[in-house]
Amino acid sequence: MITSNLRLSLVVLLFLNATGAVAQTTGAATLVGTVTDATGAVAPAARVTVVNIETAFRSETQTGPEGNYYVPYLSPGTYQVTVEAAGFKMGPFRLMDLIGNDVNYAVSCSVYEELGRPIRLQPSSIQEQKVKNGELGRKTGRGYYLY
Numbered sequence: 001m002i003t004s005n006l007r008l009s010l011v012v013l014l015f016l017n018a019t020g021a022v023a024q025t026t027g028a029a030t031l032v033g034t035v036t037d038a039t040g041a042v043a044p045a046a047r048v049t050v051v052n053i054e055t056a057f058r059s060e061t062q063t064g065p066e067g068n069y070y071v072p073y074l075s076p077g078t079y080q081v082t083v084e085a086a087g088f089k090m091g092p093f094r095l096m097d098l099i100g101n102d103v104n105y106a107v108s109c110s111v112y113e114e115l116g117r118p119i120r121l122q123p124s125s126i127q128e129q130k131v132k133n134g135e136l137g138r139k140t141g142r143g144y145y146l147y
Contacts, residue, residue: 027075027076028072028073028074028075029074029075029076030070030071030072030073030074031050031069031070031071031074031079031081032068032069032070032071033048033068033069034063034066034067034068034069035048035063035067035069035083035085036067037088042063042066042067043063043067043083043085043088044063044064044065044066044067045062045063045085045086046062046063046067046069046083046084046085047060047061047062047083047084047085048060048061048062048063048069048071048081048082048083049081049082049083049084050071050074050079050080050081051079051080051082051146052074052075052077052078052079053077053078053079053080053146054077054078055075055077056141056146057075058146059071059073059074080145080146082145093143093144093145094144094145096127096137096143096144097137097138097143097144097145097147098137098138099137100136100137100138100139101127101130101131101135101136101137101143101144102131102136104127105123105124105127105128105130105131108121108123108124108127109123130143130144
């Protein structure tokens with residue numbers, strides 16, 4: 001499966017906010033939504049991963065035939081939601097996490113030096129910080145995304 005830059009329906013965000021009142025009484029919330037592509041077509045059989053940023057708790061589900069998904073029993077918190085589906089392109093940050101931020105940064109530095117240090121190819125300070133913090137991507141469980 002390839003990571004997608006799919007648009008999550010605005011209903012997802014509205015529903016998350018609306019469940020706040022329910023979460024106060026039950027201690028849990030439910031995330032529901034519909035995954036669509038840039039043309040508005042639904043994305044069936046897409047993998048939806050929800051990760052709590054503070055606790056690293058993760059829940060995965062798959063969209064149904066109409067692109068709908070349902071993730072129950074979420075504790076209050078801040079979540080990262082990613083969607084992966086066959087046939088969709090991987091974004092640049094997901095690709096850097098897959099390759100490894102350390103490898104990507106080393107290659108960026110090498111190209112920069114070999115070509116005479118052109119300003120437009122100067123390695124990113126954000127990339128450098130990710131490497132210094134050990135946020136190397138999939139291999140460490142944290143990069144631009146949580147794994």
